[in-house]
Amino acid sequence: EPEVTQTPSHQVTQMGQEVILRCVPISNHLYFYWYRQILGQKVEFLVSFYNNEISEKSEIFDDQFSVERPDGSNFTLKIRSTKLEDSAMYFCASSYSEGGPQYFGPGTRLLVL
Amino acid sequence: GQQLNQSPQSMFIQEGEDVSMNCTSSSIFNTWLWYKQEPGEGPVLLIALYKAGELTSNGRLTAQFGITRKDSFLNISASIPSDVGIYFCAGPKVDSNYQLIWGAGTKLIIKP
Numbered sequence: 001e002p003e004v005t006q007t008p009s010h011q012v013t014q015m016g017q018e019v020i021l022r023c024v025p026i027s028n029h030l031y032f033y034w035y036r037q038i039l040g041q042k043v044e045f046l047v048s049f050y051n052n053e054i055s056e057k058s059e060i061f062d063d064q065f066s067v068e069r070p071d072g073s074n075f076t077l078k079i080r081s082t083k084l085e086d087s088a089m090y091f092c093a094s095s096y097s098e099g100g101p102q103y104f105g106p107g108t109r110l111l112v113l
Numbered sequence: 114g115q116q117l118n119q120s121p122q123s124m125f126i127q128e129g130e131d132v133s134m135n136c137t138s139s140s141i142f143n144t145w146l147w148y149k150q151e152p153g154e155g156p157v158l159l160i161a162l163y164k165a166g167e168l169t170s171n172g173r174l175t176a177q178f179g180i181t182r183k184d185s186f187l188n189i190s191a192s193i194p195s196d197v198g199i200y201f202c203a204g205p206k207v208d209s210n211y212q213l214i215w216g217a218g219t220k221l222i223i224k225p
Contacts (some may be wrong), residue, residue, distance in 0.1 A: 004155075029160065035213075045212040056211045099210040100144045102158070103158060105155050
Protein backbone atom coordinates (compact mmCIF):
# COMPACT_ATOMS: atom_id res chain seq x y z
CA GLU A 1 0.00 0.00 0.00
CA PRO A 2 1.45 3.41 -0.93
CA GLU A 3 2.51 5.55 2.00
CA VAL A 4 4.01 8.90 2.86
CA THR A 5 7.65 8.68 3.91
CA GLN A 6 9.69 11.21 5.87
CA THR A 7 13.37 11.72 6.59
CA PRO A 8 15.10 11.99 8.92
CA SER A 9 13.14 10.25 11.64
CA HIS A 10 14.98 12.31 14.27
CA GLN A 11 16.89 15.57 14.03
CA VAL A 12 18.78 17.36 16.78
CA THR A 13 19.97 20.88 16.07
CA GLN A 14 21.32 23.94 17.82
CA MET A 15 19.14 27.01 18.22
CA GLY A 16 19.61 29.34 15.29
CA GLN A 17 20.56 26.61 12.84
CA GLU A 18 18.61 25.84 9.69
CA VAL A 19 16.91 22.49 9.26
CA ILE A 20 15.28 20.87 6.27
CA LEU A 21 12.72 18.16 6.79
CA ARG A 22 11.99 15.93 3.84
CA CYS A 23 8.88 14.12 2.72
CA VAL A 24 7.91 11.91 -0.18
CA PRO A 25 4.12 12.10 -0.57
CA ILE A 26 2.03 9.33 -2.08
CA SER A 27 2.91 9.37 -5.75
CA ASN A 28 -0.45 10.25 -7.34
CA HIS A 29 -1.42 12.77 -4.69
CA LEU A 30 -1.61 16.43 -5.62
CA TYR A 31 -2.05 18.21 -2.29
CA PHE A 32 0.64 18.31 0.35
CA TYR A 33 0.65 19.44 3.94
CA TRP A 34 2.85 19.98 6.96
CA TYR A 35 1.58 19.66 10.51
CA ARG A 36 3.36 19.70 13.83
CA GLN A 37 2.63 18.17 17.20
CA ILE A 38 4.34 19.50 20.29
CA LEU A 39 4.76 16.76 22.89
CA GLY A 40 1.46 16.02 24.59
CA GLN A 41 -0.49 18.56 22.54
CA LYS A 42 -2.87 18.55 19.60
CA VAL A 43 -1.77 18.23 16.01
CA GLU A 44 -1.52 21.72 14.46
CA PHE A 45 -1.75 22.69 10.81
CA LEU A 46 1.21 24.58 9.35
CA VAL A 47 0.77 24.81 5.59
CA SER A 48 -0.81 23.28 2.51
CA PHE A 49 0.73 23.22 -0.96
CA TYR A 50 -0.79 22.63 -4.36
CA ASN A 51 0.34 23.25 -7.91
CA ASN A 52 3.73 24.48 -6.75
CA GLU A 53 2.45 27.12 -4.43
CA ILE A 54 1.20 27.57 -0.90
CA SER A 55 -2.58 27.32 -0.82
CA GLU A 56 -3.05 28.04 2.87
CA LYS A 57 -0.92 28.63 5.94
CA SER A 58 -1.51 29.09 9.64
CA GLU A 59 -0.26 31.77 12.01
CA ILE A 60 2.48 29.39 13.11
CA PHE A 61 3.96 29.36 9.59
CA ASP A 62 5.87 32.64 9.82
CA ASP A 63 8.81 33.94 7.78
CA GLN A 64 11.14 31.41 9.38
CA PHE A 65 9.32 28.60 7.56
CA SER A 66 9.31 27.77 3.88
CA VAL A 67 8.21 24.84 1.75
CA GLU A 68 9.39 23.59 -1.57
CA ARG A 69 8.76 20.82 -4.04
CA PRO A 70 12.22 20.64 -5.57
CA ASP A 71 11.40 17.76 -7.90
CA GLY A 72 8.56 15.43 -8.82
CA SER A 73 8.66 13.42 -5.65
CA ASN A 74 10.03 15.39 -2.69
CA PHE A 75 8.32 17.98 -0.54
CA THR A 76 10.43 19.84 2.01
CA LEU A 77 9.90 22.06 5.03
CA LYS A 78 12.73 24.44 5.91
CA ILE A 79 13.04 26.22 9.21
CA ARG A 80 15.54 29.01 8.65
CA SER A 81 16.66 29.79 12.19
CA THR A 82 15.35 27.29 14.68
CA LYS A 83 14.05 28.28 18.10
CA LEU A 84 13.66 26.15 21.20
CA GLU A 85 9.88 26.21 20.76
CA ASP A 86 10.20 24.62 17.32
CA SER A 87 10.92 21.31 19.05
CA ALA A 88 8.07 19.02 18.01
CA MET A 89 7.07 16.13 15.78
CA TYR A 90 6.60 17.36 12.22
CA PHE A 91 4.23 15.39 10.05
CA CYS A 92 3.91 15.54 6.31
CA ALA A 93 0.60 14.54 4.75
CA SER A 94 -0.83 14.27 1.27
CA SER A 95 -4.23 13.91 -0.36
CA TYR A 96 -5.40 13.13 -3.85
CA SER A 97 -8.12 15.75 -3.96
CA GLU A 98 -8.95 19.07 -2.36
CA GLY A 99 -10.80 18.25 0.83
CA GLY A 100 -9.99 14.57 0.43
CA PRO A 101 -8.69 12.43 3.28
CA GLN A 102 -5.14 13.27 4.27
CA TYR A 103 -2.60 10.49 4.74
CA PHE A 104 0.23 11.11 7.15
CA GLY A 105 3.86 10.14 7.23
CA PRO A 106 5.60 8.73 10.32
CA GLY A 107 6.96 12.13 11.31
CA THR A 108 10.31 13.74 12.06
CA ARG A 109 11.07 14.40 15.69
CA LEU A 110 12.92 17.73 15.86
CA LEU A 111 14.78 18.70 19.00
CA VAL A 112 16.25 22.20 19.22
CA LEU A 113 18.87 22.67 21.90
CA GLY B 114 -12.57 29.50 16.98
CA GLN B 115 -13.57 26.03 15.91
CA GLN B 116 -12.75 23.31 18.38
CA LEU B 117 -13.23 19.58 18.60
CA ASN B 118 -13.82 18.13 22.04
CA GLN B 119 -13.08 14.47 22.50
CA SER B 120 -14.20 12.27 25.34
CA PRO B 121 -13.19 10.42 27.28
CA GLN B 122 -9.62 11.65 27.59
CA SER B 123 -8.46 8.10 28.34
CA MET B 124 -9.92 4.64 28.72
CA PHE B 125 -8.66 1.62 30.62
CA ILE B 126 -10.47 -1.49 29.41
CA GLN B 127 -10.16 -5.25 29.45
CA GLU B 128 -9.26 -7.09 26.29
CA GLY B 129 -12.42 -8.19 24.54
CA GLU B 130 -14.51 -5.24 25.70
CA ASP B 131 -16.27 -2.89 23.33
CA VAL B 132 -15.11 0.74 23.27
CA SER B 133 -17.00 3.90 22.48
CA MET B 134 -15.58 7.40 22.17
CA ASN B 135 -16.97 10.60 20.75
CA CYS B 136 -16.14 13.95 19.37
CA THR B 137 -18.30 17.06 19.61
CA SER B 138 -18.16 20.62 18.41
CA SER B 139 -20.18 23.78 18.77
CA SER B 140 -19.83 24.32 15.03
CA ILE B 141 -20.81 22.25 12.02
CA PHE B 142 -18.33 20.02 10.24
CA ASN B 143 -18.81 18.71 6.71
CA THR B 144 -16.32 15.90 7.10
CA TRP B 145 -15.27 13.84 10.07
CA LEU B 146 -12.04 11.88 10.10
CA TRP B 147 -10.89 9.37 12.68
CA TYR B 148 -7.18 8.68 13.06
CA LYS B 149 -5.16 6.40 15.32
CA GLN B 150 -1.67 7.30 16.50
CA GLU B 151 0.76 4.92 18.15
CA PRO B 152 3.80 6.17 20.11
CA GLY B 153 6.43 7.71 17.85
CA GLU B 154 4.30 7.23 14.74
CA GLY B 155 2.20 9.41 12.50
CA PRO B 156 -1.61 9.42 12.59
CA VAL B 157 -3.14 6.62 10.53
CA LEU B 158 -6.49 7.27 8.89
CA LEU B 159 -9.12 4.81 10.10
CA ILE B 160 -12.44 6.10 8.80
CA ALA B 161 -13.61 9.12 6.79
CA LEU B 162 -17.23 10.34 6.99
CA TYR B 163 -18.76 12.77 4.52
CA LYS B 164 -22.53 12.81 5.03
CA ALA B 165 -24.71 13.51 8.05
CA GLY B 166 -26.06 10.24 9.40
CA GLU B 167 -23.45 8.17 7.60
CA LEU B 168 -22.40 5.00 9.42
CA THR B 169 -19.17 3.43 8.17
CA SER B 170 -17.26 0.37 9.29
CA ASN B 171 -13.66 -0.68 8.93
CA GLY B 172 -13.28 -4.16 10.38
CA ARG B 173 -14.11 -3.96 14.10
CA LEU B 174 -14.32 -0.18 13.93
CA THR B 175 -17.55 1.68 13.27
CA ALA B 176 -17.96 5.44 13.09
CA GLN B 177 -20.99 7.65 12.61
CA PHE B 178 -21.41 11.20 11.38
CA GLY B 179 -23.99 12.82 13.67
CA ILE B 180 -27.24 14.12 12.20
CA THR B 181 -26.59 17.61 13.56
CA ARG B 182 -23.12 17.55 11.93
CA LYS B 183 -21.71 18.63 15.28
CA ASP B 184 -20.66 15.24 16.54
CA SER B 185 -19.26 11.86 15.63
CA PHE B 186 -18.56 8.67 17.49
CA LEU B 187 -16.15 5.80 17.03
CA ASN B 188 -16.83 2.30 18.34
CA ILE B 189 -14.36 -0.54 18.56
CA SER B 190 -15.81 -3.98 19.12
CA ALA B 191 -14.05 -6.83 20.92
CA SER B 192 -10.85 -4.87 21.63
CA ILE B 193 -7.48 -6.53 21.19
CA PRO B 194 -4.01 -5.48 22.46
CA SER B 195 -3.03 -3.86 19.15
CA ASP B 196 -5.92 -1.40 19.50
CA VAL B 197 -3.81 0.47 22.07
CA GLY B 198 -3.04 4.02 20.97
CA ILE B 199 -4.47 7.50 20.83
CA TYR B 200 -7.57 8.03 18.70
CA PHE B 201 -8.09 11.46 17.19
CA CYS B 202 -11.05 12.99 15.46
CA ALA B 203 -10.36 15.70 12.91
CA GLY B 204 -12.31 17.82 10.49
CA PRO B 205 -11.65 20.62 8.03
CA LYS B 206 -11.65 24.15 9.36
CA VAL B 207 -14.63 26.16 8.18
CA ASP B 208 -13.95 27.89 4.85
CA SER B 209 -10.93 25.69 4.29
CA ASN B 210 -10.45 22.55 2.24
CA TYR B 211 -6.95 22.06 3.54
CA GLN B 212 -6.57 22.80 7.21
CA LEU B 213 -7.65 20.05 9.59
CA ILE B 214 -8.75 20.88 13.12
CA TRP B 215 -7.89 18.12 15.60
CA GLY B 216 -9.34 16.89 18.84
CA ALA B 217 -7.06 16.29 21.82
CA GLY B 218 -7.40 12.52 21.46
CA THR B 219 -8.69 9.58 23.46
CA LYS B 220 -5.95 7.36 24.84
CA LEU B 221 -6.91 3.70 24.84
CA ILE B 222 -5.14 1.37 27.26
CA ILE B 223 -5.97 -2.31 27.36
CA LYS B 224 -5.43 -4.35 30.50
CA PRO B 225 -4.22 -7.86 29.71
